[in-house]
Each structure stands twice: as structure tokens, then as C-alpha cells.
Amino acid sequence: MLSIKNLQAGIDGKQILKGINLEVNAGEVHAIMGPNGSGKSSLASVLAGRETYEVTGGEVIFDGKNLLDLSVEDRAREGLFLAFQYPIEIPGVSNINFLRTALNEIRAYRQEPPMDAKEFLRMTKEKQQLVEFDAKLVNRSLNEGFSGGEKKRNEIFQLAMLEPKLAILDETDSGLDIDALRIVSNGVNKLRSDKNAFVVITHYQRLLEYIVPDFVHVLYNGRIVKSGTKELALELEERGYDWIKEPAYSNS
Amino acid sequence: MIITTTLYDQLSAQYAERETATAEPWLSRLRANAFASFTANGFPTTKNEEWRFTNVTPYLKEAYQLQPAAPANGGSAIDLSALDAYEVVINNGIPVELPVAKGLSIHSLKEAANSPIVQQYLGQSINLSQQGFAALNTALFTDGLLIEVDKNASIDKPLLITHHYNAAWPFFAQPRLLLIAQRSSKLSVIERYVVDGQAALFVNGVTECVVAENAQLDHYHIQATPTNFHLVNFTQVSQKADSLYNNHTYTLPGASLVRNNLHLDLQASNTESHLFGLYLAGGSQLVDNHTLVNHANPHCYSNELYKGVLADSARAVFNGKIMVQLDAQKTNAFQQNNNMLLSDKAVVDSKPQLEIFADDVKCSHGSTLGSFDENALFYLKARGIGEDSARNMLVKAFAFDVTQQMPIAAVRDCVEALITQKMESLYDRV
Incomplete structure (x- = not known):
């Protein structure tokens, strides 16, 4: 589904991603871990198409298409979803209107007719229950005055509504208390299927107790320096990141 | 040949002609002054400091006539068909349709010129020497x-x-409205413009509103006109005790020049x-809003919020003045102006002013300038x-604080649709 080959990117001439290789297939959950500043969020931003990043090398194929050639909105319309680390507050844009616009623009891209109001309402209700998102928040301005946890839950609600092929969760767990973490994780687990895939970016192993990954990758200094199964996450939790940073690994 | 004379000469000639015609002595004196x-x-x-950023001279150079030609039909309209209202049409400055409504009397000002109420109020509230x-x-x-x-x-x-x-040819029009809301009455007024034809139009309008004791007047001014339209409008509002006045002024892309004075x-x-x-402006439009709120008495509350979105090489001026006189204790007066620039060539001159002579007041003013939030x-x-769509959503969201203030849903829907429609035409040019 997603094939990243030797991806290099940076900001203002400063290289941040120094050759990332990653293969994600349908039905898989990949966790990307790593210390602060290793390039985790940059990878998410580059995949979603944030303009501040300049891609200097490599390629990304998403479902047979060259992802890096697509505009931000077309990447989303092709089925890529980024759950933001810091969701933006937009006063004056209602959550529901935002979702309807997004959903219908994605449908138009796929040459499907707009969803009728009744069906949209039914779907909203169903998904909002599925991910335990407060019905009152659905009608409010987009993220305005939401708590940190509510914003993250709204990301998962949007994910449920837009049904992407590939979802990238950028530190969705940061700033969440244990109850919010459980709700967010339950939502993701309910949305997992053999047709979609998840890339879960996290700093902490804690999230991976709830969303169990098939693969764990460690990103350090712009490269994936180690890959393994969920046991790797436990090892990281126990030993920290220092042993990964040893020169021996960067040679391997 | 009248066409070759300048506007100023024509106006002088018209005045000389008017002077010889018979009129009420009070009206002759008012006009002479x-x-x-x-x-x-x-x-x-x-x-002139009040016109520092707005040079009207180039806009007055058209070969304006003081009389319109035979009417031409068709053209653009603001769709307010969803609004259930009493309707008045003023055609080239002359009222042609006057509705009848209980509690509301509407007359041609020309025909009502002799009535005591006109004599009592007309031209009395405006400082003509400065305007x-x-x-x-x-x-x-x-x-x-x-x-x-x-x-009541x-x-x-x-x-x-x-x-x-x-x-059908360049026309300089000077319509006049006098609106009296008597004690404890309540009315909503919506003014809009419909312009046909391509000829240049310069409208120098004056509206005087008197909101008597305990009365409420909601006043909407929707300015969505084509580029051949030029407007200098002066609205003077006199508020008596316990009265409420709400003004909603919308200037949408189109008219080359709009200068609104609201006092x-x-x-x-x-x-x-x-x-x-x-105010939403594009092309080479110039939109200038001058407001003055004169707090001359204690325990009054005023709140002002003006927002602007500018594209292309449009220019906007916001000059808002709050005056708090010595006697106006316990005044609450607030003012805010926010601007969003969508192009490097757009310019805003924002000048919030607060002059306070009383010592027990709550006042604030502020002005901001920004662009699209990239995040x-x-x-x-x-x-x-x-x-x-994303830009349109953000512009609407920016305007939301203002548009949500319109209590009449049909007007709000109409204005929001106009914003979408007009902004789309601006993006097309980017």
C-alpha cells in the first residue's frame, strides 16, 4: 500500500529525513518510535504534504501512485489521513460542515455523488458512537475550546468518518490521560481492518499496549535504525533509546 | 453644451436654478447654508485629515450628469426573495413604490417637505461645515x-x-432619507443597491435617523454593486434615552469607491x-469606513466590530473614533477592527481613535492585520x-463574528451566499 524508498527531506536546507525506507501493507499496523528530534513528526508532515518541507530525494508510492507528485488535498482524497499532533482550532467553521465538505470533496474526486443529508446524519451518529465522541462537540466550531483529549478524539472521529486507506497517527497519545488514551485506542482498534493500514508515531510504549502493532521501527537522526516486532517496543521502554544510538547500529 | 461643463459647475448652476424656484423659507435657508x-x-x-487616505478627485472626473437618462432594464440584483418585507423602490433617487403598513408611514421626501416633522429634523443633526x-x-x-x-x-x-x-449616461445622484423611529417603536430597515447598465454612477447619499426614547432601529446596509458604482454615504444617527440602534454594513467586491460615514x-x-x-474588496477597489460614536451622556453602551478581507490591489480604510465627553461617566465603549490581506498588493489603513474626557469609563479599541493562517x-x-473551498471556509469563518450578528435569517443567508459567490470570483483571478 505504501512504499517509501530512500526518502530525504528537510527544512530551509537543513536535512531532517536522511533516507527512510518503509513498506506498509494493507491490514498492518506499524509503530514508529524514537527520541525527540529524530524526525518522526517530520516524516508524517512530508507524507501529508506540508509545504514547509522540501523533499530532496527518494520516492513514495501510495497505492501505485507517486505520492510526492500529489497536492495535499489529493493525497487525502487518495485515502491518506494524518491525525495531527496539534489539531488546529478554527472558530467559525462548524465541525459538521467541515466534515461534510471534506467527505463530499473526497467523493467528488472519486466520481461519486455527494452524500445525501439523511445518510450523512446517520453515518455521523454511527461513527460518533463508535469512537465515543461527544455529540455536542460535533456541532461546535472546529476544535474551538476543545480540551487536548477532545481534540485528539475529534481526530479519530474524522478518521472514522473519512475512512482512509492509510492513517498516520502523529503522537496522538501525547497529552492524553489514561481514559482518553483508552477511548482513542478503542476507536482505532474498531476501525482496523484487512483493507486499511495504520502508522502510529509515538514517543511512548504505553500506547502500544492498547494499539498492538505488527511492526515497530526506531527512527533516529533521520533514519530507521532498527525494526522489529512489538517486543522491540518493550525493550525500548526498558532500556531507553541510548543503546540504539550506538555507532554500531548506524553501521548495520 | 451641458455635457462639457464640469461637475462642480453643473452643481452650482443647479443651485442657482433651485434658488429662484419657490420653496419653504426654512428649506431655502437650510439649502443656502x-x-x-x-x-x-x-x-x-x-x-483634509478625514480624507487623507481617500482621494475622491479621480472618481469625480467622469462626465457626470445630474439627471439620469431614460431607464434601462435588466442587470444585477441581490437576491432577497426569501425575505418577507415591506418594499420601497427608489429609482434613480426618486421613490416609485411606497408600501402601506400599519404603524409605518412612508412618503416621498419631496412631497413631504412642508410637513413639520421634516422641518424639525432635516439637516439638523449633521455638522455641515465639516461634511x-x-x-x-x-x-x-x-x-x-x-x-x-x-x-409604540x-x-x-x-x-x-x-x-x-x-x-444610460454617467449620473451623479443625491438621494436623501429621513427616518424617525418614534418613542418605544421598533423597526428593521434593509438598504440595498441594484444597478443596471454600464454608465458610471456616483451616489452621494445622506440618511438621518432619529431613534426616539426607548425605540429600537436595526439598520442593514448591503453594498454589492458593480465596478461602475461609486458611493459616498453619510448616515447620521441621533439616539434618545433608552434607545437601541444596531447597524450592519456590508461592502462586497464590486464598487470602485465606497466611503461610508456612520456617525x-x-x-x-x-x-x-x-x-x-x-468589507470584502478586490480589484482596485477602495473601501473606506469612517465611524464616529459620540458619547455625550452617562450610562451609554456602544460596541463596534469591523472586519475586512482584501484581495488583489484593493485598499481599505478604517477610521473609527469614539468620543467620550466630560459628562459621559459610566460609559462602556468598545471598538475592534480586524483585517485579512490575501495579496501582497492589498493595503489597509486602520486608525482606531479613542478620546476620553470622563474619568469613570470602560473603553477599549484595537486593530489587527493578518493573512491566511497557513496551519x-x-x-x-x-x-x-x-x-x-478551504480559503472560502476561512474567509467565512473570519467574517462569522460579524455575520452571525444579523438576527434576520433571510438577510444573513443572502449575505453569506454573496460572500461565497463574490470571494470565488476573487480566487479565480489569483
Whole structure:
């Protein structure tokens, strides 16, 4: 589904991603871990198409298409979803209107007719229950005055509504208390299927107790320096990141 | 040949002609004083502080005539068909359709010129020596409307005033409105413009509103006109004790020049006033909003929020002045102006002013200037929303604080649809 080959990117001439290789297939959950500043969020931003990043090398194929050639909105319309680390507050844009616009623009891209109001309402209700998102928040301005946890839950609600092929969760767990973490994780687990895939970016192993990954990758200094199964996450939790940073690994 | 004379000469000739015609002595005196005020300074130049950023001279160079040609039909309209209202149409400055409504009397100002109420109020509230355009209108207006809301009358439907212009050659129009909301009455008035034809139009309009004790007046001004339209408008509001006046002024992309003067004179205590404005400008439009709220009495509340969105090489001026006189203790006066620039060539001159002579007041003013929030744009696009839709959503969101203040849903829907439609035409040019 997603094939990243030797991806290099940076900001203002400063290289941040120094050759990332990653293969994600349908039905898989990949966790990307790593210390602060290793390039985790940059990878998410580059995949979603944030303009501040300049891609200097490599390629990304998403479902047979060259992802890096697509505009931000077309990447989303092709089925890529980024759950933001810091969701933006937009006063004056209602959550529901935002979702309807997004959903219908994605449908138009796929040459499907707009969803009728009744069906949209039914779907909203169903998904909002599925991910335990407060019905009152659905009608409010987009993220305005939401708590940190509510914003993250709204990301998962949007994910449920837009049904992407590939979802990238950028530190969705940061700033969440244990109850919010459980709700967010339950939502993701309910949305997992053999047709979609998840890339879960996290700093902490804690999230991976709830969303169990098939693969764990460690990103350090712009490269994936180690890959393994969920046991790797436990090892990281126990030993920290220092042993990964040893020169021996960067040679391997 | 009249066509070769300048506008100024034509106006002088029209005044001389008018002077010889018979008129009420009080009206002749009013017009004479007004004309003297106008000729003392002529049209304002940029040397006048109130006109520093708005040079009207180039806009007055068209070969304007003081009489319109035979009407031409068709053209653009603001769709307010969803609004259930009493309707008045003013065609090239002359009222042609006057509705009948309980508690509301509407007359041609020309025909009502002899009535005591006109004599009592007309031209009394404006400082003509400092307002050249308003003085000119006072000296030379030919017609307009007298609107009176009876004491204790709460008018069941809004009054929709359509200023319809359809001149076949450049036309300089000077409509005049006098609106009296008598004690404890209530009315909503919506003014809009419909312009036919391609000829240049310059409208120098004056509206005087008197909001009597405990009365409420909601005043909407929707300016969505084509580029051949030029507007200098002066609205003077006199508020009596316990009255409420709400103004909603919307200037949308189109007219080459719009200068709105909105002056509120709070003549007694315990009044409440809200001034909401939104200006969206593109092309080489110049939109200038000058407001003055004069707190002359204690315990009055005024709140002003003006927002602007500018594209292309449009220019906007916001000049908001709050005056708190020595006697105006316990005044609450707030003012805010926010601007969003969508292009490197757009310019805003924002000048919030606060002059306070009383010592027990709550006042604030502020002005901001910004552009699209790139993070918000990215967030919307990352959900599959295209660039144009995303920008449109953000402009609407920016305008939301202002648009949500319109209590009449049909007007709000109409204005929001206009914003979408007009902004899309701006993006197309980017």
C-alpha cells in the first residue's frame, strides 16, 4: 500500500529525513518510535504534504501512485489521513460542515455523488458512537475550546468518518490521560481492518499496549535504525533509546 | 453644451436654478447654508485629515450628469426573495413604490417637505461645515424618503429599501432619507443597491435617523454593486434615552469607491448601540469606513466590530473614533477592527481613535492585520478540502463574528451566499 524508498527531506536546507525506507501493507499496523528530534513528526508532515518541507530525494508510492507528485488535498482524497499532533482550532467553521465538505470533496474526486443529508446524519451518529465522541462537540466550531483529549478524539472521529486507506497517527497519545488514551485506542482498534493500514508515531510504549502493532521501527537522526516486532517496543521502554544510538547500529 | 461643463459647475448652476424656484423659507435657508458650506471647501481633498487616505478627485472626473437618462432594464440584483418585507423602490433617487403598513408611514421626501416633522429634523443633526458631501446633498437633494414609525408601533416585517440605478449616461445622484423611529417603536430597515447598465454612477447619499426614547432601529446596509458604482454615504444617527440602534454594513467586491460615514450621536443616557461592518474588496477597489460614536451622556453602551478581507490591489480604510465627553461617566465603549490581506498588493489603513474626557469609563479599541493562517489551510486540505473551498471556509469563518450578528435569517443567508459567490470570483483571478 505504501512504499517509501530512500526518502530525504528537510527544512530551509537543513536535512531532517536522511533516507527512510518503509513498506506498509494493507491490514498492518506499524509503530514508529524514537527520541525527540529524530524526525518522526517530520516524516508524517512530508507524507501529508506540508509545504514547509522540501523533499530532496527518494520516492513514495501510495497505492501505485507517486505520492510526492500529489497536492495535499489529493493525497487525502487518495485515502491518506494524518491525525495531527496539534489539531488546529478554527472558530467559525462548524465541525459538521467541515466534515461534510471534506467527505463530499473526497467523493467528488472519486466520481461519486455527494452524500445525501439523511445518510450523512446517520453515518455521523454511527461513527460518533463508535469512537465515543461527544455529540455536542460535533456541532461546535472546529476544535474551538476543545480540551487536548477532545481534540485528539475529534481526530479519530474524522478518521472514522473519512475512512482512509492509510492513517498516520502523529503522537496522538501525547497529552492524553489514561481514559482518553483508552477511548482513542478503542476507536482505532474498531476501525482496523484487512483493507486499511495504520502508522502510529509515538514517543511512548504505553500506547502500544492498547494499539498492538505488527511492526515497530526506531527512527533516529533521520533514519530507521532498527525494526522489529512489538517486543522491540518493550525493550525500548526498558532500556531507553541510548543503546540504539550506538555507532554500531548506524553501521548495520 | 451641458455635457462639457464640469461637475462642480453643473452643481452650482443647479443651485442657482433651485434658488429662484419657490420653496419653504426654512428649506431655502437650510439649502443656502449647506451650499455655502460646500463651496467654502469644495470636494474634500487628501489634505483634509478625514480624507487623507481617500482621494475622491479621480472618481469625480467622469462626465457626470445630474439627471439620469431614460431607464434601462435588466442587470444585477441581490437576491432577497426569501425575505418577507415591506418594499420601497427608489429609482434613480426618486421613490416609485411606497408600501402601506400599519404603524409605518412612508412618503416621498419631496412631497413631504412642508410637513413639520421634516422641518424639525432635516439637516439638523449633521455638522455641515465639516461634511462637504453631506452639505452638497443637503443643498441639492431632489427627493428621497421620509419614514416615520409611529409611537409604540412594532413593525411586523422589515422594510426593504432598494436603491435602483439605471442611468444610460454617467449620473451623479443625491438621494436623501429621513427616518424617525418614534418613542418605544421598533423597526428593521434593509438598504440595498441594484444597478443596471454600464454608465458610471456616483451616489452621494445622506440618511438621518432619529431613534426616539426607548425605540429600537436595526439598520442593514448591503453594498454589492458593480465596478461602475461609486458611493459616498453619510448616515447620521441621533439616539434618545433608552434607545437601541444596531447597524450592519456590508461592502462586497464590486464598487470602485465606497466611503461610508456612520456617525452616532448619543444625545441622552442609557442608550445602546452596535456597529457591525464587513468589507470584502478586490480589484482596485477602495473601501473606506469612517465611524464616529459620540458619547455625550452617562450610562451609554456602544460596541463596534469591523472586519475586512482584501484581495488583489484593493485598499481599505478604517477610521473609527469614539468620543467620550466630560459628562459621559459610566460609559462602556468598545471598538475592534480586524483585517485579512490575501495579496501582497492589498493595503489597509486602520486608525482606531479613542478620546476620553470622563474619568469613570470602560473603553477599549484595537486593530489587527493578518493573512491566511497557513496551519489552518493545511489542516483543511489534509482532510481532502481543495484550496478554494478551504480559503472560502476561512474567509467565512473570519467574517462569522460579524455575520452571525444579523438576527434576520433571510438577510444573513443572502449575505453569506454573496460572500461565497463574490470571494470565488476573487480566487479565480489569483
